[in-house]
Amino acid sequence: MDLETRQLQKILDEAHQLPEVLILKPVTTSTNDDVREIALKGVQSVLVCSLRQTQGRGQRQRQWVSPEGNIYLSTLLNTRTPIDGRLALEIALNILQMPSLKNLDLQVKWPNDLYSTQGKWGGILVEPLSPHQVIVGVGINLEPIPKENIDQHATSLSELGLTNISRIQLVAELYMAIQQASEWFDHHCYNLAARFNHYAAFKNQAVEFEHHSGLCSGIFLGIQDDGAVNIETSEGLKQFYQGRLRRLEISL
Template sequence: MNNNILHTTIPLKLINLLADGKFHSIEQFNMLLGVNNACIKKYIKIVRNWGVDIFTMPGKGYRLYAPLQLLDENIIRKLLPEGRLTVLPVIDSTNQYLIEHIGSIQTGDACVAEYQAQGRGRRGRQWISPFGNNLYLSLYWRFEKGLESSGGISLMVGIVMAEVLKRFGAEKVQVKWPNDLYLNNRKLAGILVEIFGKVDNTTHIVIGAGINLAMRESTVGKIDQEWINLKESGVTIDRNVLAAELTSTLRQAFLQFERNGFSPFFSRWQALDNFLNRPVKLLVAEQEIKGIARGIDAQGALILEQEGKLHAYFDGNISLRNQ
């Protein structure tokens, strides 16, 4: 575990003080946190390493670039009709947290985090997870029908997430096969599905979702693809309300998926497909395949038109290409 995570109590108190976006003096920190100036500077550094944008002004003290709306477990739970959800201020990975608790958690249990030190995306990529500006949510589901019943889950989750964000005013959000949300042709959110089980045995599924709400370039450094946040598009969403709504809607969607599989969601994909009828390239291992994206089939495979013929692909990563 990241060494900074071993000492989170005072940094979290510091963030709570700064969350209002106003200047706070060293003297305030000394009095309220009970630590000296040298320690304050050390904790400020830890908080900055978490991706919190803090600046200082002589004679005034420290403040955030913008106020933070912190996650509140009590608020989220009151908004949920049922089920359990845990708020984790600082964690390695929300998915890993649930994976490590399989056996003691229940179907539908969820967690959200302010900061992930080792957030991960598809194919082992790192998911940049600065503190307090985005939503990092994971949910656990137990399937009794076995591994074969789980086909299309990442697409189902993408559809549900896009529809929820649209209800909150992000009308132009679309899906990208097989596990991303796009806005203005840039990545807004990612989905990671981790599955444990055998073909004819109980299957344990953990889905993780990371949504860029107000992340700033200065807090994350270089990301190797074009990305966007909702705030940039003029949409501001209450993080606690979004966490509750997304969790509740995903639970209902999983129940429907458990009964009927991917078929109830299939027709909803096309209306959301960012790449539909556009020229794309599909990367499968070291192979690059070019074609026109024609949506998906009933099993969730990507359909590419190549030289007038349709071909289905179950794996790979697509991107737009020049005509």
Template sequence: MDVETRQLQQQLTEAGQLPEVLILKPITTSTNDDVREIAQKGVQSVLVCSTRQTHGRGQRQRQWVSPEGNIYLSTLLNLRTPVNGRLALEIALNILQMPSLQALNLQVKWPNDLYSPQGKWGGILIEPISAQQVIVGVGLNLAPVSSAVIDQKTTSLTELGLVSIDRVRLIAELYLAIQQACDWFNHDCYNLASRFNHHAAFMQQQVEFEHFKGTCQGTFLGIQDDGAVQIETAQGLEVFYQGRLRPIDHAESSS
């Protein structure tokens, strides 16, 4: 067992959250795929983290650019109720509460982006195994990411002001944040709208929303407690559960 794995094991043991399987690796195809393979063996708790993915993916099977040096972490959650879109929102909100990130100006972009006024610094992918068991994958940009395939503004925790990066500590805090989010979800996401809207990107700004019937423009009013987006359009208040949100001033796409 290498030094980082021992340190992480110790930190999670002290927090009372040591998973059955804990794997740190320098490179993998996809940490979500790694967790899926382990879960098929009957394991109920697992953490896989890599510094690079060769076939990372985001929402709708889009490529997730996964250069070396960042954090790509996946884990398994067992839920009391069937999964819905509120889980990703809870995970994002709990990540913002990580102790190491408290000095930074961070936001959440509906439905699954870790955001800031400077751009996206991370993302969340949830892949159900069953109605009440899901794989959660989170990617955090520790260093600047530059790639022609990225279709929106990006930034990194370093650029946002995280001066001293303790990688093992960040991995531990991230894993614990996901577990805490699971508890919030299992308790019906109490007061979700108020908590989310306090950190929401583009709040009260003009946005474009792409949905299955087309697109609309209006003022983003945040979300309802059930996780639905609220857009005040010329026709009145419209509510959506699926789609892509972007500010009108920037042709960005939600991943």
């Protein structure tokens, strides 16, 4: 067992949150796939973290750019409440409350992006194995991402002001934040709309929303307690549970 693994094991053990399986890797294809393989063997708690992924993915199977040196982490959650879209929102909100991040000006972009006014600094991928068991993957940019590798505004925690970054401490806090999010989820996501809307990216701004039937544009008013997006359009208020939200760039 290497030094970083021992350090992480010690932090989680002292917090009484040490999983059955804990693996730190220099490189992997996908940490979510690693957790899936372990979960199929009957393991109920697992944490896999890698410095680099060769086949990282995001929502809707989009490629997740995974250069070396950032955090790519996956774990397994077992919930009493059947999995739905609110879980990713709870995970994002709990990540923003991590001790290492609380002094930064951070946002959440519905439904699963860790965001800021400078752009995206992380993302969450939720992949259910059953109605009550889910793999949660989180990717965090610690350092700047080469601009040629991405198709959207992106930033990193170092660019947002996080200095003297302890990667192992962040991994421990991330794992515990995800576990805490599971508790919120199992307690019916109490007051979710108010908590999310406080950190919501693009709130009260002009947005475009891509959904299964096409596109709509309007003003993003935040979310409801059930996780649905509220958009005020020219045809009135509309709610969506699935889709992609982006700020509408208005040319003057």
